[in-house]
Amino acid sequence: MKDPVTAITGITYDRESIEHWLFRNKNTTCPVTKQPLPLDSDLTPNHTLRRLIQSWCTQNASFGIDRIPTPKPPLNKTHVQKLLKEMTDSRFQLKSLMQLELLAAENERNRKCLLENGVPKSMIMFLVDCYKKGEILEGIEEALSFLQFVKVPTEEVKNLLSENDQILDSLTWILSSEVKNSVAVKSHAVIVLKRFINKCDSILLERLKPEFFEKIVNVLKHGVLTQQGLCSALHVLLCCCPLGRNRLMMVEVGLVHELIEIELTAAHEKRITELTFGILFHLCSCANGRFQFLSHEGSIAVLTERIMKGSMTVDDRGVFILSLISKFSATKNVLDEMLKVGTVKKLFVLLQGDHAKYLKDKVMQMFKAHSEVWKNSPCFPQTSFYAS
DSSP states (O other): OOSEEEOTTSOEEEHHHHHIIIIISOOOBOTTTOOBOOTTOOOEEOHHHHHHHHHHHHHTGGGTOOOOOOOOOOOOHHHHHHHHHHHTSTTTHHHHHHHHHHHHHHOHHHHHHHHHTTHHHHHHHHHHHHHHHTOOOTTHHHHHHHHHHSOOOHHHHHHHHHHOTTHHHHHHHHHTSOOTTHHHHHHHHHHHHHHHHTTOOHHHHHTOOHHHHHHHHHHHHHTOSOHHHHHHHHHHHHHHTTSHHHHHHHHHTTHHHHHHHHHHHSOOOHHHHHHHHHHHHHHTTSHHHHHHHHHSTTHHHHHHHHTTSSOHHHHHHHHHHHHHHHHHOOOHHHHHHHHHTTHHHHHHHHHHSSOOHHHHHHHHHHHHHTHHHHTTSTTSOOHHHHOO
């Protein structure tokens, strides 16, 4: 025990442990007495016990025991408001941003205090102001990092989006800007963008412009994202896919090609493949998307290779993409390639395995539609197998 505090139930705990119990695990009872212990209840420092612990540490220093330091006072509204005021002064702006980031990283109690005092909104407005001025100011990395530490509640995100229509533009502007520590900053930006895009309503998603998708595709193309950043960027795109106009814009900015390149060149990770296949399924629902998919020499091969690798989501999306190709874009060359790269063989193996009936039905539809082309292949099922 390093920082003893007494709850309103009269039980003394280590501050870090009880705050983890309350804030991280969202418990509302005292662990010992089981009495109600609201999240906003006071935790009073137990100075007497802390001095006793420090005294014991001092007496046992010869045994290698270090004296625990006197805890810092908890973060309070006055300190937060002082830092927010300094944020508006260019002389102290960077220093205050750095201090706020450090406080957010420190513990859950600080994050709760910072959230209650409106710091996330101030951070967002700082980024919007940078965007309006067209200046990459010092402190952008700290502001983005802060927004990763502090989870902004859904309602507050929605309010921020309704109050300011330049938040999404500000975040994608960072993706296209020259910044120091580029990989970290752009990864932070797209992670924050994911949190906001998750809360966007259909009206806001319908107002997205081609530049929004172009900037995301560019960071995918140049590989300037961490693995977490890449997953977040793909998640953003997948959230935008249900709207037809967004799918068309994604195709026009070359997203199909970049998704296939990610699968061909990036370290294989199940979650990334699930996201890329999810987006490709949506994009292949339009003719131009299927055309661009088939224009890439490695598209069918990589799609085939990823199926039946341990992810039901990948199997689902992969079969549905092949079904779209089979139904709308099955030229003789495409069907021959599906034989050449093992697609037909893989589908037959899937048909024999323990997979959902709807997937097997999709495979059977493809077999029936193209049996005349594939029937002489040794991997193609006999007529008695697929005829029904």
